[in-house]
Structures are given as C-alpha cells and as structure tokens.
Amino acid sequence: MSKPSYVHGLILGAFCLGFGVVLAGTDMVTSAPIAQRALEDKQNALSKVIPPGIHDNVPVTDTITLSNHDGKPITIYRATKGGKVTGVAYQIEGSGYAGEMRLMLAVDADGKILGVRALAHKETPGLGDKIDTAKTDWITRFDGLFLGNPPADKWKVKKDGGVFDQFSGATITPRGVVAAIRHGLEFFAENKTQLLEVR
Amino acid sequence: MATPSYSTIVKDGLWDNNGVLCMLLGMCPTMAMTTSATNGFGMGLATAAVMASSNLLVAIFRGYITYEVRVPVFILIVASMVTLVDLTMNAWMHELYKVLGLFIPLIVSNCLPLARLESFAAKEPVLPSLVDGIFMGLGFTFALTAIGAMREIVGSGTLFADASLLLGPAFKFMEMRILPPEASVLVMILPPGGFLATGLLVAGKRLIDIRAGKAISMGGAHCVG
Numbered sequence: 001m002s003k004p005s006y007v008h009g010l011i012l013g014a015f016c017l018g019f020g021v022v023l024a025g026t027d028m029v030t031s032a033p034i035a036q037r038a039l040e041d042k043q044n045a046l047s048k049v050i051p052p053g054i055h056d057n058v059p060v061t062d063t064i065t066l067s068n069h070d071g072k073p074i075t076i077y078r079a080t081k082g083g084k085v086t087g088v089a090y091q092i093e094g095s096g097y098a099g100e101m102r103l104m105l106a107v108d109a110d111g112k113i114l115g116v117r118a119l120a121h122k123e124t125p126g127l128g129d130k131i132d133t134a135k136t137d138w139i140t141r142f143d144g145l146f147l148g149n150p151p152a153d154k155w156k157v158k159k160d161g162g163v164f165d166q167f168s169g170a171t172i173t174p175r176g177v178v179a180a181i182r183h184g185l186e187f188f189a190e191n192k193t194q195l196l197e198v199r
Numbered sequence: 200m201a202t203p204s205y206s207t208i209v210k211d212g213l214w215d216n217n218g219v220l221c222m223l224l225g226m227c228p229t230m231a232m233t234t235s236a237t238n239g240f241g242m243g244l245a246t247a248a249v250m251a252s253s254n255l256l257v258a259i260f261r262g263y264i265t266y267e268v269r270v271p272v273f274i275l276i277v278a279s280m281v282t283l284v285d286l287t288m289n290a291w292m293h294e295l296y297k298v299l300g301l302f303i304p305l306i307v308s309n310c311l312p313l314a315r316l317e318s319f320a321a322k323e324p325v326l327p328s329l330v331d332g333i334f335m336g337l338g339f340t341f342a343l344t345a346i347g348a349m350r351e352i353v354g355s356g357t358l359f360a361d362a363s364l365l366l367g368p369a370f371k372f373m374e375m376r377i378l379p380p381e382a383s384v385l386v387m388i389l390p391p392g393g394f395l396a397t398g399l400l401v402a403g404k405r406l407i408d409i410r411a412g413k414a415i416s417m418g419g420a421h422c423v424g
Contacts, residue, residue, distance in 0.1 A: 007265065009268075015264075033290035040293075126354075126385050
C-alpha cells in the first residue's frame with residue numbers, strides 16, 4: 001500500500017528543516033572562530049613580507065582599496081610608522097603552469113621590494129613548487145629590487161633575455177612569477193600617491 | 200537478510216569488502232588526495248567521520264524515511280555531515296584544514312558513504328550501522344594511506360612527510376626520508392601515479408585473497424562471498 005505523495009514531500013521537508021536548523025546552529029557557533037583564523041592567516045602572510053621594524057600599526061586591519069587596470073578591486077595593507085606610510089603589501093596574481101598563482105608582494109615607500117611570498121598555487125610538486133620558501137629560497141632573490149634595478153625590459157627569466165633564473169625543467173612558473181611581480185611594481189608606480197597618502 | 204555479525208562487519212570494512220580495494224568506490228578523493236601518506240590518512244579519517252555519523256543518523260531515522268524519498272534524504276544527511284565537519288575543522292583544527300580543506304567538500308561526491316547508507320544503514324539496526332560506518336571508513340583510510348605511502352616513497356622519497364602538521368608535533372618521528380631526492384620518480388605524485396598505485400594495490404589484494412583460497416567475484420556492491 002503506497003502512501004499519497006504529499007506524505008513523502010512532508011517527510012523530505014521535515015528532514016530539510018531539521019538539518020537546516022542544525023547547520024544554521026553550527027554556522028552561528030563557528031563563524032567567529034573561522035573569521036579569526038582567516039585574519040591570523042593573513043597576518044602570518046603579511047608578517048613574512050613586511051619586516052616588523054618598519055611599522056607601529058597593524059597592517060592587516062589598516063587597509064585601503066584601489067582598483068587595478070581591469071577595474072578589479074585590490075586590498076592594500078599598509079605599514080605605517082609615526083603616521084607615515086613606510087610600506088604597502090598587496091596580493092598579486094600570475095599565471096603558472098597549472099592555473100593561477102597568488103602571491104603577496106610588499107613594497108617600501110620608494111618602490112623597493114620588501115618581500116614576496118607565494119600564498120597559493122597548484123604548480124607541479126618537485127618542479128614549479130620551488131617558488132615556495134619551504135622548498136627553496138628562490139623567491140627571496142627579489143628582495144631589495146625595484147623597477148630600474150634591473151631595468152623594466154630585463155624583468156624576465158634568463159631564457160627570455162632577462163636576469164632571473166628559471167628552474168631546471170620549469171620555465172613557465174618562474175616566468176609567471178616574474179611577470180606578476182613586474183605588474184605589481186607597475187601598479188605601485190601608477191598609484192604611488194594614493195598608496196602613500198596619509199588618511 | 201540477517202544482520203551480519205560484528206566480526207563480519209569489521210572484516211568486510213577493513214579488508215574483504217574494502218571500499219577502495221574491492222568495491223572501487225570513492226575513486227575521486229582516492230586519486231586526488233593520495234600524493235602523500237599523510238594526506239591520504241587525513242582524508243580517510245575525515246571520510247570515516249562523515250560515514251560513521253551519516254550511517255548512524257540514517258539507521259536512527261530509517262523508520263521514517265520512505266522508500267520514495269530515501270535518496271534525497273541520504274544526500275541531505277551526507278551533505279549536512281560534510282558541512283558540519285568542514286565548518287568545525289576550519290574553526291578548531293585550522294592547520295589540518297589548510298591541508299585538507301579543499302578536499303573536504305569532495306566527500307559529498309564520494310559514492311562510498313551513499314553506497315553504505317543504501318546497502319547497509321537503511322536496512323540494519325543502529326549499532327551495527329555505526330560499526331559499519333566506522334570500519335568502512337577505517338578501511339578507506341587504510342587504502343588511502345597505503346596508496347599515498349607508495350606514491351610518496353617512489354615519487355618524493357619520503358614517508359609521512361608533514362605528519363606533524365596533521366597529528367601534532369609528537370608525531371614528528373614518523374616523518375622519514377626513504378630515498379634521496381634525486382631518486383624520486385615524479386610521475387608517481389602526478390595523476391598517472393594514482394592509477395598505477397591503486398591498480399597495483401587492487402591486484403595485490405586479489406593475489407593475497409586467491410592465495411588464501413577465497414572466491415573472487417568482480418565489481419558490484421559486494422565483491423567477496
């Protein structure tokens with residue numbers, strides 16, 4: 001004897017309601033710790049590219065938003081000391097061998113690189129992942145450089161006539177990173193006044 | 200069909216009817232997550248937690264779930280448990296979440312939990328269903344760890360690298376270097392390596408079973424006996 005179809009509907013509805021309530025409850029309990037963890041992650045990433053000595057503020061909460069060429073909003077984390085902007089950090093994107101790579105770039109007030117770190121990428125383990133500081137210190141090679149040292153047309157990997165080493169067996173990943181950093185520095189040059197403006 | 204004894208449930212889950220090595224279910228997380236033994240182990244445990252809790256819930260509510268709507272209700276339960284694990288891990292086991300986070304939602308698309316709900320928890324009492332969920336999950340963990348270990352040893356020359364990230368600093372001793380880095384065969388941690396390692400392990404399991412004189416039948420939701 002089969003039940004009328006609305007009975008099945010009610011049963012399904014009751015389960016949806018019940019589990020909906022459970023999930024809503026879990027979300028309420030966990031949303032604050034999750035936001036806290038996300039903030040800590042960002043702080044971690046920032047503390048690796050911004051030296052602690054150059055700021056007396058908390059860069060992760062001192063942000064402004066600018067838009068880049070494509071109109072995409074970019075969050076800028078600012079390091080200030082004594083009311084002056086001493087450095088800015090922002091996320092840059094490059095295309096690697098296996099899709100987008102996200103990096104954090106920090107630049108001081110003169111446009112010199114304070115540090116670069118890979119945040120997330122899907123590059124081949126053992127080849128392209130040498131951009132991670134956990135594997136090699138290749139990416140620290142950029143510290144202290146700026147547009148002009150080397151000159152803009154030399155901001156390439158050696159294979160393309162530039163000055164930066166590629167990895168044996170992997171050219172696409174370093175090429176993507178070098179291009180991303182160059183674009184990041186150009187972004188700084190174009191928006192310098194806004195970036196360093198004291199609010 | 201009478202409820203199987205606990206020892207049968209345990210043996211089925213861990214070996215005889217192992218979700219990966221025998222039923223060949225859940226291949227998506229199996230291939231994606233076994234680039235190292237540690238990753239496989241973590242993914243296995245997360246899946247086991249989802250399987251145990253969803254098996255338990257379905258067995259409790261099985262009297263109320265009508266046959267016609269059972270599949271959406273099962274999917275609802277699995278999806279809710281996955282979301283629960285996802286949020287909880289993100290909030291309170293954040294280091295582990297950074298390693299596994301991307302793959303937790305994949306558990307929803309793993310057909311192994313759904314298969315156990317349909318073929319076991321929907322028909323059996325609460326306690327055996329819970330035991331089935333736990334041991335099917337542990338069997339899955341065992342298979343993923345074994346595949347991960349094979350791929351990691353040959354592919355990167357290490358075993359249980361980063362285990363201390365997953366299990367805490369006390370487990371640092373598990374991290375071993377088996378082969379020098381130059382000797383590693385990259386293809387094993389790339390996708391083809393997943394198929395190779397899984398194939399070898401499935402063949403190995405069959406070989407052991409044949410030696411032991413067990414009957415082997417291919418595929419299906421229950422492949423031995």
